[in-house]
Amino acid sequence: MKLIHLTDTHLTTPGRTLYGIDPLARLQAAVAHIARQHADAELCVVTGDLTHWGEDAAYASLRECLQMLPMPVLPLIGNHDDRGRFRAAFPETPVDDNGFVQWTQDTSAGRFILLDTVIGDADPRRPSAGYFDPRRIDWLRAQLDRAQADATPVFLFMHHPPFGVGIAAFDDINLVAEDARAFGALLREYGPIRGQIRHLFFGHIHRPISGSWHGIPFSTLPATAHQSGLDFLAETDRFTHEAPGYGVVLITPEQVTVHISDFLYRGPQIDPGSERLHD
Numbered sequence: 001m002k003l004i005h006l007t008d009t010h011l012t013t014p015g016r017t018l019y020g021i022d023p024l025a026r027l028q029a030a031v032a033h034i035a036r037q038h039a040d041a042e043l044c045v046v047t048g049d050l051t052h053w054g055e056d057a058a059y060a061s062l063r064e065c066l067q068m069l070p071m072p073v074l075p076l077i078g079n080h081d082d083r084g085r086f087r088a089a090f091p092e093t094p095v096d097d098n099g100f101v102q103w104t105q106d107t108s109a110g111r112f113i114l115l116d117t118v119i120g121d122a123d124p125r126r127p128s129a130g131y132f133d134p135r136r137i138d139w140l141r142a143q144l145d146r147a148q149a150d151a152t153p154v155f156l157f158m159h160h161p162p163f164g165v166g167i168a169a170f171d172d173i174n175l176v177a178e179d180a181r182a183f184g185a186l187l188r189e190y191g192p193i194r195g196q197i198r199h200l201f202f203g204h205i206h207r208p209i210s211g212s213w214h215g216i217p218f219s220t221l222p223a224t225a226h227q228s229g230l231d232f233l234a235e236t237d238r239f240t241h242e243a244p245g246y247g248v249v250l251i252t253p254e255q256v257t258v259h260i261s262d263f264l265y266r267g268p269q270i271d272p273g274s275e276r277l278h279d
Contacts, residue, residue, distance in 0.1 A: 001109035004034055004044040004071070005247030005258075007203030008223030010080065011051045011058040018052055019239050023225040024061055026264075030224045030246050031068050033263040038248060039070045042108060047203035048078025048118075048159030049223075050086065059089035077101050077118050078159035078203060079128045079173070098135050104143055109251040110153035110198065113143050117160040117175060130160025130175035130204075132183050140183075144190045144197075154190070155251075156200045161220065162187075163213050169237035170205050170228070184214060191216040199256045201249075208245065208260050219258045221247045 010023045017023075034044070046066075051058035066073045075093060077086050083101065087093070094103035100116035117130040132140075147154050162183045164171035175183060191197040191214055200218040206228040210219040222245035229238040248259040 001107060001251040002038065002041040003107075003109075003247075003249040003251065004038055004041045004069075005047065005201055005221060005249055006030065006044060006224060007047040007221050007246075008049040008078070008206055008225055009046065009051075009062065010049055010223065010225035011062050012053065013055055013057045014061050019226045021226055021241065023052070024065065026224045026244055027062075027065050028068075030244070030263050031065055033261065034246065035068065035070055037261070041071045041248075043105075043112075044069055044071055044073045045112070045114070045157050045201065046073065046075045047157055047201060047220075048076045049080040049203060050075055050077065051082075052080050052225075054080065054082030054085050056085055056089070059085055063089055074105060074112070074114060074157075076114055076157060076159055077116060079118055079130070081118065083116075083118060096136075096139050098139075100136060100139075102136070102139065104146075106152075110155055111143075111147050111150075112155050112157060113140065113147075115140065115156065115158040117158050128173040130158075130162070130173070130179070132162070132175060132179040134182070137182050137186060141186060144186075148190070148196055154197045156197060158200075158202050160204050161202045161218070165205060165209055166232060167205070167207075167228070167230070167237075168232070168235055174204070187216060188214050198251075201247075206239075210258065217256065219247070221245055221260060 009027045012018050096102050102116040105112040119127050119131050160175045162175040162180045197216050200216050202220050205220050206223040224244045226239045227242040229240045243262050245260045250257040
């Protein structure tokens with residue numbers, strides 16, 4: 001299976017820039033590149049922060065842009081999104097019984113479980129951090145039990161990582177501690193012991209990072225919008241104009257391979273045999 005992973009598109013109202021870049025133009029370039037290079041992909045998953053301020057116009061331009069992709073798109077929400085406005089713009093996206101934007105999707109590689117880590121609408125806690133309250137824990141446990149009964153491998157997708165990544169500015173707004181502990185305890189039951197959870201994909205960090213957590217491999221990507229500086233000392237984040245990217249994920253029964261496409265690269269391509277430069 002070939003999967004496209006996009007994250008942190010941060011669209012604004014059309015024509016408005018953000019931190020010195022045009023997020024819509026960036027996404028349009030990514031979509032055009034995917035359509036040329038990866039039309040054979042089975043699915044595209046977008047792991048949240050679809051918009052920056054949650055405006056209706058931003059969701060409308062997002063929907064129009066994503067419709068240009070030649071494969072189905074599964075969009076999740078992030079902390080910059082508005083759940084109600086997202087649901088109005090993407091009414092076909094499933095929600096659970098509590099109204100959270102999370103569901104399962106069966107694919108040729110296994111079962112994708114797509115999670116909502118955004119604060120509840122009436123919750124007064126930190127809005128940028130991630131949350132996964134007991135209602136969501138119970139829902140995820142039920143999905144993992146069903147996948148186990150079906151002998152189906154699982155791939156998890158979410159916006160906020162449930163752990164720190166060593167960058168202080170983000171570690172303070174990842175999944176909050178109490179929810180991260182409950183999430184980790186649940187995944188330990190199903191991941192390394194039963195070998196059921198094959199990979200965890202997330203967004204939020206705006207950087208390429210990979211590793212493992214409780215024995216479960218994970219990866220995240222550059223945003224299609226602005227990036228986060230790799231600074232382990234700063235207490236607040238600094239955004240950069242480092243190259244955007246998207247993920248091309250190749251999944252077989254034995255292996256998960258994650259490539260990052262630098263889709264705006266326009267430099268030379270060098271043939272090592274002839275040493276000729278190609279346009």
